Structures are given as C-alpha cells and as structure tokens.
Amino acid sequence: MLIVPEKEIANLMTRAAAFDAVKGVFASMSAKTAYNFPVIREAIGHADALYGFKSGFDKAALNLGLKSGGYWPGNAEKGLTNHQSTIFLFDADTGKCRAIVGGNLLTALRTAAAAAVSVDCLARQESEVLGIVGAGHQAAFQLRAVAEQRDFKRVVAWNRSPEKLDTLRSVAEELGLGFEAVSLDELGAQSDVIVTITSSFDPILQQGQIRAGTHVACMGTDTKGKQEIAAALSGDARLFTDEIAQSVTIGEFQHPVAEGLVDQDRINELGAVINGTTAGRASDEEITIFDGTGVGLQDLAVASAVVELAVGQGVAQDVEF
Known part of the structure; x- marks a missing residue:
C-alpha cells in the first residue's frame, strides 16, 4: 500500500493538473461512466465539528475510494487547517487498499479547480x-x-x-x-x-x-x-x-x-x-x-494523479498492509 503524506502534496499537484482532473471527472459523470455514492455528513456533537464521507467509482479511470473528513472550526486556534481530510484509494479489481493520500491541500485545489x-x-x-x-x-x-x-x-x-x-x-x-x-x-x-x-x-x-x-x-x-x-x-x-x-x-x-x-x-x-x-x-x-x-469523484481523481506523480518522483511510501 502506498502512502502520500500531506507534506508532499504541494510539490506534486499543480493548479493545471487539478483543473484537468476535475474537468475530466465532470465529463465522465455526465457520460455516466463515473458515479458518486450517497454522501454522509453529520455534526458529531463534539468540537462543533462536521464529519463525513464522500465516495464513488470512476469505471473508466478505475478510481474507487473515499474521502473521510470534515470541518473543525476551532482548528485555526491550534495552528491547524479547519478542513481536515484523508483520501483512501482501493484497487477496483480486488478491493485492496492501494493508497492513502493527505487530503487537505487536495481538497482546496480541487474545489478551486471546479x-x-x-x-x-x-x-x-x-x-x-x-x-x-x-x-x-x-x-x-x-x-x-x-x-x-x-x-x-x-x-x-x-x-x-x-x-x-x-x-x-x-x-x-x-x-x-x-x-x-x-x-x-x-x-x-x-x-x-x-x-x-x-x-x-x-x-x-x-x-x-x-x-x-x-x-x-x-x-x-x-x-x-x-x-x-x-x-x-x-x-x-x-x-x-x-x-x-x-x-x-x-x-x-x-x-x-x-x-x-x-x-x-x-x-x-x-x-x-x-x-x-x-x-x-x-x-x-x-x-x-x-x-x-x-x-467524491473529484477527490479520487486528484488523489490518483498525486499517487502517480509521487511514485514517479520517489516520494510515495510503500508499506505492507
């Protein structure tokens, strides 16, 4: 399983790459070759936080997975980003987890790209x-x-x-x-x-x-x-x-x-x-x-692109899982 830490994202994903990934996902969704699963988003009753999951499957790109995270309004006072998330990618043929990717910067980039x-x-x-x-x-x-x-x-x-x-x-x-x-x-x-x-x-x-x-x-x-x-x-x-x-x-x-x-x-x-x-x-x-x-498909698209770049640049961590 590959891990791409949050600290590596800024050196891997560009605005142009995020734009292309999001535009491609929108096209695939409309062509019905990619679809999102129902969103779960709930107030957890602690730290005023909203937490949830966004997930989906792109049959053309074989991107299967989810983003888990949400919004913690008090994080800024702790020196953290209020939005916290992690993206999990799974092998569409076997169901095995193939990658875990830091999702904070990617969420910001894909939202702006949209x-x-x-x-x-x-x-x-x-x-x-x-x-x-x-x-x-x-x-x-x-x-x-x-x-x-x-x-x-x-x-x-x-x-x-x-x-x-x-x-x-x-x-x-x-x-x-x-x-x-x-x-x-x-x-x-x-x-x-x-x-x-x-x-x-x-x-x-x-x-x-x-x-x-x-x-x-x-x-x-x-x-x-x-x-x-x-x-x-x-x-x-x-x-x-x-x-x-x-x-x-x-x-x-x-x-x-x-x-x-x-x-x-x-x-x-x-x-x-x-x-x-x-x-x-x-x-x-x-x-x-x-x-x-x-x-969710936006997150999977940019995360998949980052994994490919991280492997190519030798910054992805490969661990037994």
Whole structure:
C-alpha cells in the first residue's frame, strides 16, 4: 500500500493538473461512466465539528475510494487547517487498499479547480472584474485558480470582517491585479464573475444585486441548510452544477427547489457542457450560476494523479498492509 503524506502534496499537484482532473471527472459523470455514492455528513456533537464521507467509482479511470473528513472550526486556534481530510484509494479489481493520500491541500485545489472549470465553460470571454465573497482559507485558492481563466484586470471582494481581506489583496497584487474591498451592492454592480466561498447559513447575495451577464460560482454550500445566494436569484438564471442529486439535497439549489421556484429539470450538469451535449451560455446578458457542491469523484481523481506523480518522483511510501 502506498502512502502520500500531506507534506508532499504541494510539490506534486499543480493548479493545471487539478483543473484537468476535475474537468475530466465532470465529463465522465455526465457520460455516466463515473458515479458518486450517497454522501454522509453529520455534526458529531463534539468540537462543533462536521464529519463525513464522500465516495464513488470512476469505471473508466478505475478510481474507487473515499474521502473521510470534515470541518473543525476551532482548528485555526491550534495552528491547524479547519478542513481536515484523508483520501483512501482501493484497487477496483480486488478491493485492496492501494493508497492513502493527505487530503487537505487536495481538497482546496480541487474545489478551486471546479470553480475555474465553471468559469472556463460559462463566463463571458471579455470578463474583466472578478468578485470574491468570503475571505477564509479557501478564498485565496479560488482567486488563483479562477484568475487564470479570463483576462481579469481587477478583483473586488467582500467579507463580513473586512480586515480579513488582506490575504486576498496580497494574492491579487502578486497576480498583477487591482484590488478593492467593496460593499455587496458594489461587488454585484462591478463584477463579471463572482465566486462565493463562505460557510453561511443565510443568503448573502440578494436578487437585484447581480447584473446581467454575470457568472456566479457558489462554492461554499455543501451541507443541508447552508446558503450563499437568495433562492430568487436562481429563478432568473441558467443553472449548472457538478451533480444534480447532491445539489438539490445539500447544495445551493436545495433552496430554490424546496421553495418551488425552480424545477429540478432546469438544472444542468456542467459535464454535459464539457461533453457538448448541453449548451452553455446562450447570450452575453444571461446570468449563469454554478453550484459546486464538491463530489467524491473529484477527490479520487486528484488523489490518483498525486499517487502517480509521487511514485514517479520517489516520494510515495510503500508499506505492507
């Protein structure tokens, strides 16, 4: 069995490799050659933590396995990342565990890659202003990945605690982009692309704050009850997601569907756009929304790529098991 420790991931997985892996998984899901198993995600009643499993099987790539982990909100005070996870890969022919891979950085990279793929597929080509809602650990990953998809000139950002935007400002400046902390009204009025990456249980962006032609990537809602945008916004937009079943149960679109504002049939798989079986953006005036719920197959794809790289570079630990 191979082990790829968390400390090795940064030297192995690139944003480009994560983008390719996630895009390929979305395409395979839509082609029905890969599927996710039901998600388990529960509050454990200790340390305010959420813990669960995401798993699946990609028949084409023979990636079988699961990611185990969750969210520990007090970890930052201990010098740890709040999101903690480990990915387990199994041999599809025998069921034996073939690899254990550190999942913290990979989760951040694959989540950012999903938003980047949605921007690549759905945002207007001439998009110049990128809006970021949220300034947690994941926000900088989102900024770096999404900024590569269009010729952005400026970044505008909002966070409940504005002082936490300094990290995003530094990343924007590093990328050669102008940066401004703004109100939500200003963010919606200026942005061509908006990424929301929060843990909110109340809608942050409201109907009327988003201008025509905007692409919105909602990346923070992954639990029943979480919500980043007003349900009414979905009624005015073209809707896309990684997996429809997950989106309407624990993702952003759980709310408009539950409120009867959106029929589930209106939600499109982003993989279908990649495969050319569903149209993407239809006009420059259309609002598009991508609900990135985060599927287990994303984790398996990036973990499998890392294992291959780790073996090639001699940093994978091989142990008897």
